[in-house]
Amino acid sequence: MAIFAYINIETLEEIFLQEAVSDAENLSEAIIKTTHHQMLDDDRLRAYQMIQEVGTQNGIESIRLINKDGRIIYSTRDDEIGTFVDKKAAACNMCHSGATPLTHASTMNRSRFFTNAQGKQVLGLAKAIYNEESCYTAKCHFHPENFRVLGVLDVVVSLDKVMAITSSYRYKFTSLTVFLLLLIWLSITLCTQALVSRPVKQLLKHTNLLARGELNSKVLTSSSDELGELASSFNTMTISLKKARDELEDWGRNLEVKVEERTHQLKQIQDQLIRSEKLASLGELVAGIAHEINNPLTGILVFSSLVGDDPRLNPELKDDLEKIRRETQRCAKIVRGLLDFARESVPHKIPTQINDLIDASLDLVTHQSSFHDITVVREYQHTLPQVLVDPNQIEQVLVNMLLNASHAMASGGKLTVATGLTCGDNRLFVSISDTGCGIPEENLGKIFDPFFTTKENLGTGLGLAVSYGIVESHGGNIEVQSTVGVGTVFTIRLPLPSDGESVEHSTGRSDADMPSSAVL
Known part of the structure; x- marks a missing residue:
């Protein structure tokens, strides 16, 4: 100008x-x-x-x-x-x-x-x-x-008149120019103060509050220009920082609980790894032991039977001979359990409806005397897809766990069998819960170990170990939760077949392929 x-x-x-x-x-x-x-x-x-x-x-x-x-x-x-x-x-x-x-x-x-x-x-x-x-x-x-x-x-x-007119015009135009400059300066100052300085001061004040950790403040946005967008971004950032700080504080408050949870999970994984290694090493060991003691046991049982039928035997010795034959049969049962535990048979998987398999297992065991005072409750999800399993092996697992549940409720109780789909992964679960005596916490890590049992003269301690191996060979896992005096819950999780997965028939050994001495 x-x-x-x-x-x-x-x-x-x-x-x-x-x-x-x-x-x-x-x-x-x-x-x-x-x-x-x-x-x-x-x-x-x-x-x-x-x-x-x-x-x-x-x-x-x-x-x-x-x-x-x-x-x-x-x-x-x-x-x-x-x-x-x-x-x-x-x-x-x-x-x-x-x-x-x-x-x-x-x-x-x-x-x-x-x-x-x-x-x-x-x-x-x-x-x-x-x-x-x-x-x-x-x-x-x-x-x-x-x-x-x-x-x-x-x-x-x-030229006095010309100079006077020129001077007057120069004075007026200079005055007008100065006035316009002052007016423009004032307008720019006020606009800058209103549109730039004040919002920037608010942002600066908000930044200082954030630096002091006060995350509850908010920048007032009165325009939709770049500074307004910047103020909105500051507010969004403040909300995100407050949310992050709250999450950190929550993590700090719950850190001990989370550490305990992670420690418990790691302990479970470690127990599973130890159990898997233990089962693998014991499987190789018991296979040789069972094969070696099976033949002597067969001879003892055969000759004790022959002697028992011999009329020359003193009648007073028949009770002792019957006790020998009974204990020999008990040893043979233990040998069969060892062979089942050691034998790594490949599952013959076919599409199977798990609810029907559970019903068949219940029909096998509910007529036994241990189920007389037990109420069986079926909580099935009837829209479950079929799973690829070996029905005989899974039925063996189910029967074993149902019998264990009945033994835990010697005075009667309620047995609940539930099925459904787990959330978050492509798996099916079978839950078997009882209202029995429960398992002490110090024994929970041992129940899948071979030969571990709390039943005197009623089991070999191989049932759960064999069941664990069968479920693991199907790609699943078994979880147990128990409270003494309240009851126990066994949960079997099996993977669902993926899209396009075909049924594979295994060529593992069956009982017909075993030597006659191995099947007693």
């Missing part, structure tokens, strides 16, 4: 000066036209009087007539009449700068601006008086025809 104001003032001043030069040009032309006839009549006195009258007008400093020799033949200032002008002066230099004087020059080149003796700014304009045809044909002609310029009319006018 300052540059615009400067250019505008300079242009206006130039225009005013051009107008002043034009007015001086018109004044000179009017004087020449007015005195033309007096000059033709050689009435110089009348012509000088007319020039004198024009020179008395306001704003005209002086009017001079200069002949071609440079002598002032008339002037409104008497002291100049008869004197000569300097042709090298500013007023004459334009036409007389060369060897031959110019006969024509532009208006601006014939004008000059200077300060007179009184210190006033004035404009001088020199206008040539040409030797026209009416001049050299007049009766009183003084100059021959070949003279082109008869003289010069030099007019000097005051």
